[in-house]
Amino acid sequence: MAPAAALLLLTGCTDGATGVQGKPGAAGVRDPYFPKLGNGGYDVQHYALTLDVDPDTGRLKGTAEITARATQDLSAFNLDLHGMTVDGATVDGEKAAANRAGDELTLRPHRDLDKGRTFRTVVRYSGVPKTITDDDDTEEGWLKTADGALAVGEPTGSMAWFPGNHHPSDKATYDITVTVPKELEAISNGELKSRRTKSEGAKGERTTFAWHTGEPMASYLATLAIGDYRVKASRTPAGLPVLTAADPAVAGRSAALLARIPEIMEWGTENFGPYPFSSTGAIVVPDGEVGYALETQNRPVFPEGQFDTETLVHELAHQWYGNSVTPESWKDMWLNEGFATYAEWIWAEDFEDVPAQKSFDKEFAKADNWAFPPADPPTAADISESPVYGRGAMVLHKVRQAVGDDAFYEILQGWAKKNRHANASTDDFTAYVEEKAGKDLTGLWDTWLYGKDKPEQP
Incomplete structure (x- = not known):
């Protein structure tokens, strides 16, 4: 054995060009209140989530394609994922070893990742997403509704429905593609890029919604509302797209206030500066489906009992303060x-x-x-x-x-x-x-x- 080859074996390095040994990324970013939330060693650039949801059984089948940049030499790294079953994972197209410990999913790539390298991780997972009860007894994560589900994530709930670096310090762009029975809507962040309905044999006709969020978003601001919603698309006088979705049980009573969103957006721009996102709107659901309003990016979520002018102003102001900053x-x-x-x-x-x-x-x-x-x-x-x-x-x-x-x-x-x-x-x-x-x-x-x-x- 040549001396150089022996040295590589001793260091455990998989990259003969650099001779650098990777180390595992930290499991958690030492947040003062959620020390295990988030992960070290990489910075996510983009999430591409492909989800198939069966509201009758509550089962979700998902593929998360995560594009990230290594911030250190990495031999392994973690993703946050609550519940769900991991069916397989790859890093840059090669199978990666996957291990679970509570909410930590540890992936070990076939080869170490050099600092500065952009890499692509694909995680296939499935199961019935869970509702998470916070320390203050509120519920978040994946909330089952009468005809579908509502996903809300502050502060930790998004890890209930997709794996990721779930700390607000790691923002990324998103593509969220969701397939549901054709009679239902699937509303998410950003803009709807396509909507296609096709027959899936025994499953019947199903519709696939493709949403794109082009501005960085913290994972706790990601949302998904699946159900029989009344959806309305319009624009503000300045041309900003407005998309609202309301459950049929509350659509009539919420219509007048939803129509004031362009007015509030104009006022917000005058006071806070240019609007930082490419669309706006709101999602209104019956009381009991969620216990609070939340500033989910582009379109905040409101239970009907909290859908008033004061709260609408509050959650839209968050688009500047909380969502952008x-x-x-x-x-x-x-x-x-x-x-x-x-x-x-x-x-x-x-x-x-x-x-x-x-x-x-x-x-x-x-x-x-x-x-x-x-x-x-x-x-x-x-x-x-x-x-x-x-x-x-x-x-x-x-x-x-x-x-x-x-x-x-x-x-x-x-x-x-x-x-x-x-x-x-x-x-x-x-x-x-x-x-x-x-x-x-x-x-x-x-x-x-x-x-x-x-x-x-x-």
Whole structure:
């Protein structure tokens, strides 16, 4: 054996050109609240999901084609997947060893992957997707409905229906292709590129919907609504496509508010800057199918009982703050909810003759908002609690008072522009505000963002 060959055996390297030994990517990105969520060693560029759903049995058969770039020399890497059965996997066309441990799917490629290399992983999987119960007892993931299913994913639920790097810090573009019985609709993110119906023998006629999301999306914002929906396509005066879907049981009652989406989008663009996505809309379902509204990208999801003007403004504002500017970790959740809540205050100021100060005073008086600082929720169960919303909005109001209206609206638009389709942290935000304001705001942050005690004066 030649010395060079012996060295390669000792290092375990599969690439004789580089002589570099790959290491497994981390199982988790050490998020403060979900340390096992997400994975290290690679950055996903694109997901191509091909799903076949049988609503009668609840069974899903899927193929996930994941294009990613290695951020280190990789001998193995993980994907997040809850439940489901993995039927096989390949990396760059060659069979990869697949092992499961809880929600971690570990794939070992036939050859190590060099840092910087773009590679393609294909995972074939099947089963009945599960509903996930969060630490705060809300349900997400794959929610069974009377005639289909509804998939919602904040913060961890998307791993119930496709494998991936399920942390908001790894955004990607998506193609989601779904086949269902022809009498049903399958609504997802982005734009519908095709709809084809054909006979599948004993299965009868089935329709395949192909959706494309061309802007980066965090996996928790992916959605899929399967059922007998009333779908309407239109455009805003500026030409932005609007697609809405409403369950027949709520379609009539929700129609008037759905028709106001173009108006709200125009207002949002005036206040927050150019809309960051290529379409907009909404999905409205009966109460009981989901317990909360969610800002799923392009078209938020609403239970009928929460489909009101205030909540619609909130979830559409998230398209700028949360969806385009996405938190670096779940500790930065207040950047989503504080901004969206403050959007409600601006709307009330503009259209309901309610000054933002009055909205501030109302939230200041609520005891729940003082349970903990908005930038430091104590546990994962608290990241969607009152301080993240109400006190988060109070932080922005204090910024507005500190810098003045003109500078504040420049900050609103500038923050969205600077971080368009990117991730940002609380530290990024405070530094950005101080740079634009030209002043030290340490006292403001210490009191309103990080302070544990309620100030004596608002």
